[in-house]
Amino acid sequence: DTAVSQTPKYLVTQMGNDKSIKCEQNLGHDTMYWYKQDSKKFLKIMFSYNNKELIINETVPNRFSPKSPDKAHLNLHINSLELGDSAVYFCASSQGLGLAATDTQYFGPGTRLTVL
């Protein structure tokens, strides 16, 4: 059973389009995250949700809008895609929040987004 899954795995699209990436976890975790990995492999947090509530928003352009319909899902919608949005986007999940959260973050397989 896949613990954290993302769809699609690859996404190729034109500049200006709108696209969504979906993430689901079956670990029973209550906190989910989106990270972006750029072409130099640098990983940076974008968003975090705890029990469907936005906890972290790391100065991401407002073209990016996360949505958490329930604890097990965290989707990422991107409007008006730009060339610089090309990257690998990773979803992750963990249990708990803050220093009370002793659980590890487990990552999905990543979605490689290419904007042409």
Add this chain to the structure above:
Amino acid sequence: AQKVTQAQTEISVVEKEDVTLDCVYETRDTTYYLFWYKQPPSGELVFLIRRNSFDEQNEISGRYSWNFQKSTSSFNFTITASQVVDSAVYFCAIRTGANSKLTFGKGITLSVRP
């Protein structure tokens, strides 16, 4: 704010050599967690270890071992008798504070040649 420095960017070794990947962290918090993740060529991020700031015991798991030293703010990772399958990018990360976000180092690309 926290920071992780992985000064080595690329390391190349021959199979069966031992290799140590360095990680130095910065934080003002007294409670924090340190992590290592592996990213093989297939691209996924694989969790290797978590260590909390109150536990300085070294850990060994098969050919992998970790040395945590608060005095030098380091959390180094050693692979003994490296194998080709160890070829990957290795990330050190830290988590502190109320929001649980992971702050990653820039990663070390390890190439193990047969």
